[in-house]
Amino acid sequence: MERAALLRCSSLAPNRFFYFPGSRSFPLRRLPASAPFSSRSASSSSSAPSTSSRLLHRRRHSRLLRVAASSSSSSSSSSPSFSSAHTDKHFSTLSARAVATPSAPQFSSDVSDEAAEKLGFEKVSEQFIEECKSKAVLFKHRKTGCEVMSVSNDDENKVFGIVLRTPPKDSTGIPHILEHSVLCGSRKYPLKEPFAELIKGSLNTYLNAITFPDRTCYPIASTNTKDFYNLVDVYLDAVFFPNCVEDELIFQQEGWHYELDDPSKEITYKGVVFNEMKGVYSQPENVLGRAVRRAVFPDNTYGVDSGGDPTVIPKLTFEEFKEFHRKYYHPSNARIWFYGDDDPSERLRILSEYLEMFGSSSSPSESTVEPQRLFSEPVRVVHKYPAGDGGDLKKKHMVCLNWLLSDKTLDLETELALGFLDHLLLGTPASPLMKILLDSGLGDDIVGGGIEDDLLQPQFSIGLKGVSEDDIQKVEELILSTLKKISEEGFETEAVEASMNTIEFHLRENNTGSFPRGLALMFQSMGKWIYGLDPFGPLKYEEPLKALKARIAKEGSKAVFSPLIEKFILNNNHRAIVEMQPDPEKASRDDSLERESLEKLKASMTEEDLAELTRATQELKLKQETPDPPEVLKTVPCLQLDDIPKRTTPTPIEVGEINGAKVLQHDLFTNDVLYAEVVFDIRSLKQELLPLVPLFCQSLLEMGTKDMSFVQLNQLIGRKTGGISVYPFTSSVRGSTDLCSHIIVRGKAMAGRAEDLFNLVKCVLQEVQFTDQQRFKQFVSQSKAGMESSLSGSGHAIAASRLGAKFSTAGWISEQMGGVSYLEFLQDLEKRVDQDWDGISASLEEIRTSLLSKDGCLVNLTADGKNLTASEKYVSKFLDCLPSSSSAATASWNARLPLGNEAIVIPSQVNYVGKAANIYEAGYQLHGSVYVISNHISNTWLWDRVRLMGGAYGGMSHFNPYSGVCYFLSWRDPNLLNTLDIYDATGDFLRELELDNDTLTKSIIGTIGNVDSYQLPDAKGYNSMLRYLRGVTEEERQQRREEILSTSLKNFREFADAIDAVKHKGVSVAVASAGHIDAAHKDRPNYFQVKKVV
């Protein structure tokens, strides 16, 4: 499964490998991860876009750098993505939650050897890890051989994870289906979906399950100790004693089954994983990623798809499925991770209860991953991918060069050096390999993730998409000749310094965003531990870093990096060239092949067979529809309302003024890092310039000044700061026709470099010149390619954005800067760059002029008091340089997209279905209960109907409290009109709802969990600023909290009328395949206005 969006949604993971650059300008791209609404420019965004180093922004890096990189990924939705993890189950809900935990621990952070022995564990070794200020102890369970890493420190965001080695032999998706299924009920928790119950009613800060190519991970996190142990117990029981090995209906629901409602109808395939993977296989970059894996690893487990190929999944039998669990889900094949400020003896006590029930097993030897032997000759493969038939198909090829770097795992020093090399080659738009590829004009955007080292053997991949058929060869030659040239000439000293500072900054800052730090460490450690190597090594970067720096200082960077390029890439014959050709027929051909085989099957069945299948279909539906009995639901441990703090925790804020500009200061401990945002009002901008804003932001960082090329500017930012990013932010303001619309410049640096930081922000804002036509053209192509990818990958976000634009002005603006309208703008702009560059350049300048003013400017600072005070003089100096009055009065933007149902056609086998209305405009007044109700609708009504019964990968309802727009969305959905009917029935569902106290309490606690998201200091300061901009006071927060805590069934029933506005006045937007739209129109002629953009 995957991490969900609010509730369940797709993961970043599949994209890790082909992680697309330039996400800054494609705000919707990463949405599916957690909140379809977390787009930077989306009006409903409440999450903090990262202070991303723009450098690490684009791609993920090798393991040692990954924690660092993850800090730059965006917002609450982010988690480090893993190249290899093709999926990631359920979603962690919105984010982490902070709940007060007792301060001083009452226990020792040590477990005596004796105490461990008593519980059946032997202490293997222990180390203090300076890098994360933690004591780490490795235990081995005597009876089973299960290894346990127990990490103790003062982090309240506690983490537990159990990881099993699960290499598949085929592409039936067994590990993935099992990963979903074990969370569907177990011995102690025999309900339909304990996982869904935990999402609903716990304070988890992370809850998920992830299938990698060779392992399956079940991680959870919470700041509340009681909650944490509840979650641990549910997960352990699920992994070791799941009901799915006895109940075939679970396998059918999560994996695949034939569905036949009526013998006269057509047989179809259904299944959550089946549809999830259909969605994955509809995304071109994912198809490429899988083709690469097959080409690079033809002989070992990595050549097959642990997630499941939709054409192969139906070959899987229940017997094979059960056997896989029996073989691999055994403690002797498991590695368990604990992390945080809880009592380490309690950890062993809980584990021993489970582990004692098992003996030893042969599974560790059976699950060993065999290395891929190195090729003696390079190989080349060509595949097709599903493409839209719009645009010039000849220019939609992709080509990617891939090397398997070694047939053994590399030592940490070499890996670290390769990580640096990766950053030097591709880490920023100014990095030589990245720059030369993009400058070549041979393609629209980069594919391939550079160095990937989270599997047994590391690989290196790089290529381009949007390549013309005739240029494939040129791309290959360019990559090879560039690498050769770099190896001969070495890197510029400034570039090496910039990479070094960037990587060091992020390692030390250890800012994992909303992703728990303990989990980031677990993944690092597991990358070696899972192969039987030292689990401590990957946690310690100081020594190898020091050694590497010393080597560079002594021998020069060329002596360090050139031999690496030669050995691992240029002179390495294990090279696989993968070319992907666009095929506009592929999606429909796959569809008809599937239909034909099902028709054949039906033709071969007797009447009795068909009657039996209809019966089985009904049996499964009945099971899905039948709610768990209350006594079964009660088995899942849940907190009580008394466990929840009654008051919101305010973030310190001091509002002042410097030189006439508003300055917000948040006095928080940040380990000497200064986080700063400079915010400009863009409401004086002419309406027609709005779609240019994202490209304006990118130009500021990637165009260069009179004295500095953009490469030099980038290097300077890398050398002096932890990164600078620029992006638009727009939101409605509740109870006002006014809206807030800003450009935010976000930066961070060691506090001692505050002056450098503000100088660079000034330089970016005032000195960058909009003169580089060729670069601008690249931005346009990249953005366009990115938007096109997000149509098939994040169709629900596209639909949401489109809907928002119909019901609020802020939504309209966001859509102009990141929705379908933006894509259309880019398609047009691409032609215009050549004809009217002067005009475009003048428009960029015009945006700058209307933006830069002391009057509309706000500065937000987060650091401790001493560093705040010290930075004031640089803020003052910075503000002095801004002009004092804005050029124009507020422009009147009063635009919305016309109301009307729309279907946006994409080449895909699955749909994204949305419907929305503005319920403020229908008379609804905000009450905190709406958060509880909206969560409840997502977690019960839509979960059951859209996901379990409908077979969609996810469905959710979302309410934007600023604009009043209430949304329903589904993703990777095999249905279309059916899903809309379910949305329309929500009012009746609420009217007829019966809720016992426990269920209500769970919904309330789950909601509080979302509200109190766990935040690192920079996110606290950032979110406090967003509240300030939107006029949300601490009093109002407290009032909402009280309303949430006192939500009653009456509120649910009353909300039925409000939500009926969506049924009666709402509009539908579907991002769907042509076939599904045609079928819908047979039922409801002309229901949708059909729009084709790719």
Ligand SMILES: [Zn+2]
């Ligand atoms: Zn999944």
